[in-house]
Amino acid sequence: MAELGAVVEGINDIKQCLNIIMYTRKGTDPLRPEFGCGAIDRIDQPVNVAIPGMIKDIIEAVTLFEPRIDMVKSKITSELSGSQVTFTLNFKIKNSVETGQQNITYGFN
Numbered sequence: 001m002a003e004l005g006a007v008v009e010g011i012n013d014i015k016q017c018l019n020i021i022m023y024t025r026k027g028t029d030p031l032r033p034e035f036g037c038g039a040i041d042r043i044d045q046p047v048n049v050a051i052p053g054m055i056k057d058i059i060e061a062v063t064l065f066e067p068r069i070d071m072v073k074s075k076i077t078s079e080l081s082g083s084q085v086t087f088t089l090n091f092k093i094k095n096s097v098e099t100g101q102q103n104i105t106y107g108f109n
Contacts, residue, residue: 014100017066039106054078068093
C-alpha cells in the first residue's frame with residue numbers, strides 16, 4: 001500500500017478509496033451526510049448480530065460509493081481475533097479482468 005497522503009493510481013486508488021469509505025462514519029462528512037459505512041457503529045453488538053450486519057453495511061457502502069468495482073459478495077469473509085474483526089473484501093474492477101483484495105479491520109488494539 002502507498003504511503004499516507006501519496007498520489008496513487010489504478011487498483012491502489014481503489015484500495016485507498018475503500019479505506020476512506022470503510023473508516024468514515026456516516027454523518028461525519030458535512031457535505032455528504034450519507035457518505036461512509038455504518039459497520040463501525042455495530043462494534044458493540046453481540047457477535048452473532050454484528051458480523052452479518054457489518055457485512056451488509058460494507059456491501060451497501062461499496063455498492064453506493066465505489067462504482068468502479070463489483071464486489072464478489074460470496075467472498076467477503078470475517079475473522080474474529082480478540083477485540084477485532086477483520087473483513088476481507090474480494091472485488092473485480094468493472095470492464096476488466098483485474099481483481100483485488102482489501103482487508104478492513106474494526107475494533108480495538
